[in-house]
Amino acid sequence: MTNQYSDRKYIISGIIILISIIFIIRLLYLQVFDNKYKLSANNNSQRKVIIHPPRGLIYDRNNTLLVYNEATYDIMVIPNQLQKFDTTLLADLLNIDKDYIKFNIKKAKNFSYYKPSLFLKQLSIKSYARFQENLYKFLGFFAQARTLRKYPQKIAAHILGYVGEVDKKILEKNKSYKQGDYIGLSGVEKYYENILRGKTGSKIFLVDVHNRIRGNYKNGKYDTIAIAGNNLTLTLDAKLQAFGEKLMQNKIGSIVAIEPSSGEILTLISSPNYDPNLLVGRIRSKNYRKLLLDSLKPLFNRAINAKYPPGSTFKLINALIGMQENVLTENTYYTCNHGYHFGGITVGCHGHKSPLNLKESIQISCNSYYCNVFKSIIDNKNYPTTTQSYNAWRNYVTSFGFGRYLESDIYDESKGFVPKSTYYDKYYKKNHWSALTIISLAIGQGELGITPLQMANMASIMANRGFYYIPHIVKKISGGISISPKFEVKHFTKINEKYFSTVVDGMELVINGGPGSTARIAKIDSIIVCGKTGTAQNPHGKDHSIFIAFAPKDNPKIAIAVYIENGGFGATWAAPIASLMIEKYLTKKISKKRKYLENYILNGNLINKK
Amino acid sequence: MRQTKNNILQKIDWITVLLYLTLVIIGWINIYAAVYNTSHKSILDFSQKYGKQLIWIFAGIILIIIIFTIKSRFYKFFAYPIYIVTILLLFFVLLFGREVNGARSWFEIGNFRLQPAEFAKFATSLAVAKYVGSFNFNIKKIKNLLATLMLIFIPVIFILLQNDTGSALVYFIFILVLFREGLSANILIFGFIAVILFILALILKIITVLILILAIAFIIYWLSQRKLKNIIIASSIFTAISLILWIIKHYGNINLSDSYVILISFIISSVYYIFYAFKNNISKIYSFVLITLASLIFVFSVNYAFNNILEQHQRDRINNLLGIKYDPLGTGYNVNQSKIAIGSGGFSGKGFLQGTQTKFNFVPEQSTDFIFCTIGEEWGFIGTSVVLILFVLLVIRLIFLAEKQRTHFARIYGYSVAAILFFHFAINIGMTIGLAPVIGIPLPFISYGGSSLWSFTILLFIFIKLDTNRSDLI
The missing domain is CATH 3.40.710.10 (DD-peptidase/beta-lactamase superfamily)
Incomplete structure (x- = not known):
């Protein structure tokens, strides 16, 4: 049986092959030549968590403890995980007012819906314990352990100096500091900063689209542990x-x-x-x-x-x-x-x-x-x-x-x-x-x-x-x-x-x-x-x-x-x-x-x- | 040359079957990777999608055996009844169906869900093959063509009513089948021009498109006539009329946009052009004027339809595809995440089960419509190009087999299968790499889902069955 249109199979096959070639070129570009997508993928799925090391302790010449670290907790919030919660209870637990809650949640939203923002700094271990019991009522909030310097003897303020969080200037100048790190600002804390600060560790977690942690990246191959700062014994009596x-x-x-x-x-x-x-x-x-x-x-x-x-x-x-x-x-x-x-x-x-x-x-x-x-x-x-x-x-x-x-x-x-x-x-x-x-x-x-x-x-x-x-x-x-x-x-x-x-x-x-x-x-x-x-x-x-x-x-x-x-x-x-x-x-x-x-x-x- | 039934195994086109099995297994492995989670490690866990897919696959094999045991002539004889039953199912699903993701296209019996729109593809293919392949059929007859289009558009209308635009669009690919059967090439060319104009109308300002169309029309006319004098006269007339109209509009404070001025000017100019054509007996000019006018009106309609008929999410998807509005966190989120997943695979991929983008749900629908992302992320360019080439080989093999058929029915059906598979893989892969709009249609044999796997299996294996009898005249 003759068929007058049988040559059209070439046109049809041609269209199919042409489109497939376009796709292959596009895939080659997406997957091999353009690195943009690989970076985006890492940003998407890897969450680097900084582990702050405890600063070194400071003793006097007779081993009396002068400076130690007290655990505190920063309360963080991830806006897109928030669900309706009792603001009165939260305000009461954290000893803050409702305007503070509103303002800081808005601030966090402006920063990012998916990434955690600081909600409340340095909650004492006592308030944290109370908050922890009720944490399940506040989806989207979580606590991050930090430390604070504590001076049991209440002496030698000028010698010991004080620490603070690194500011923008330091961050620009010294790449080894990250947002939120502590740095000695005066006294021994400053002079011996490199000895006291320790080494910041980090963990890379894999997170899903809801920012939930789903495991360690490459089984922790690229994780580093936090190394505590060295202790100092002062000549001070x-x-x-x-x-x-x-x-x-x-x-x-x-x-x-x-x-x-x-x-x-x-x-x-x-x-x-x-x-x-x-x-x-x-x-x-x-x-x-x-x-x-x-x-x-x-x-x-x-x-x-x-x-x-x-x-x-x-x-x-x-x-x-x-x-x-x-x-x-x-x-x-x-x-x-x-x-x-x-x-x-x-x-x-x-x-x-x-x-x-x-x-x-x-x-x-x-x-x-x-x-x-x-x-x-x-x-x-x-x-x-x-x-x-x-x-x-x-x-x-x-x-x-x-x-x-x-x-x-x-x-x-x-x-x-x-x-x-x-x-x-x-x-x-x-x-x-x-x-x-x-x-x-x-x-x-x-x-x-x-x-x-x-x-x-x-x-x-x-x-x-x-x-x-x-x-x-x-x-x-x-x-x-x-x-x-x-x-x-x-x-x-x-x-x-x-x-x-x-x-x-x-x-x-x-x-x-x-x-x-x-x-x-x-x-x-x-x-x-x-x-x-x-x-x-x-x-x-x-x-x-x-x-x-x-x-x-x-x-x-x-x-x-x-x-x-x-x-x-x-x-x-x-x-x-x-x-x-x-x-x-x-x-x-x-x-x-x-x-x-x-x-x-x-x-x-x-x-x-x- | 009569063969006994026992020799059916020898007549099966094993290349096609092998390509089919390869794609199905690739699909199953990637569904496992896409939804993999450590608490359900076994690939045979039937509570998980990959376990269920395995059940669908085995059920599919049973379907294949059934298809092979039925005589080829059954499909031709029962083409219309099958079509009618399917249309009835499409009708009933509107009444009794269950709504999933905004589309009322599922029958639900216990835990089991069935999507009749998937099965309408092979039913329609059978009906079209039977009708177009019938002895008296002549595509040049308007009556025959309209009847064919009706066969195609009845399921389209029902599927559109189910709010499943993606599945409805598939039927437009029958244009390729009809083209093979003698549909004027102009329709294909017009279709192509229409797509170009459609895109231009949305990307560019409407007035720019209008001027572009006219400029091209004049240039083509000049190229075909090679008479500079005529073209200068023609364009001068148009320019003069536009100017006069514009001045009237401007000083008469008439509220009319400049694009309408151009359209009206061209219509007035056309009167002269046609008069000139009539006087000098140049019939070419008629079609020229008509095509140009049609193009102009088409651009206006696209603009109107886009702004008044399409819904916002559809507008957004088209806008996003054409790069008119870029919104990676809104409408473009899916496509952006999909491109990230595929792009992050690199040349050789991250390795089996090592994908992070698909596994952690950055990509939506990662086991169904966006399964290609998992392939791209874990198997890299090697994986994506292999899958793409497998599809091309399958479709080309089907065309090759279709051409060998002695009956019109089998050939047309074969082309329908090839065209449907082509449309599916082109649109599905195209949307994951940002070359086609996001319309939710599955990747044949690979995407998760019983309805889709079975319908493609039935679609394909009816043709393989028909092919085993290609030497017979049924």
């Missing part, structure tokens, strides 16, 4: 720190105590301080603002950032420089007639016996003596110009750690200020200044700016008779990580060690020298304390009360600097506080005989009196 903080209540200033033989910081107090628990979690920003606006600046760490004039404590330095420069000996005598009078300049002094030798000058803290010493240093004929002799003097001063960073591991320390000769050149014009122009440096006044940490380090140098270890706050790191080797290096001053014994003898007399000694109040019967008072004039009000000391005289265990703003004479507040700290540290208690002194300090209120 929690008991001494707590005692010091108690003594400092209602006073403005700072205490820094160091173990001279190691440079370990035993106490570092800036007053007024605050309870570190205030800067944790949801209450942090509110409290931070409050502390920031406080006129007494509790957030300001005076121990490392306040640049104070060292006052008479600085005479020790000038005495040492004088001896090193051979313009002063143990037996150099200067007279004092109620002060130093030269070429129309007068530096006042209190009434005392005259003339005095070096040790007595320390014991009595004679201004006139040190004006003479300083003048002889600057006018030293070995140096052709004042600038050169001044630079030599300055070199000695900076070798004590003044006017430069000590490079301790305390975050954000200041270098203080010791003027360079160029500073005076600018101020007075070149060659228009002399020893007399800058004579206040003789007694630790004038342009000098020294931090309490640097003063404590000076006390440590005296205790060690000529060297120091960089003061540091971390003693040990867990996990076999050693602390920086720089903390084990002896740093010598540019003064020959042999000159220190004279000065130390003088310091002993300051407390134990009988009548005329400036700090007899600091005497502890069982311990020989060596110290030096200071009273720094202050254009803004009453003099600052200063005391540096170390004890015992032989084989010293503690070196300390106390600085009380507007406290008057060094012996009024600073010396007794220092002596109480020393006694507490060395004997673990305050003797009955000196209880009155402790009470006097505890009751002393220098803030509201003003």
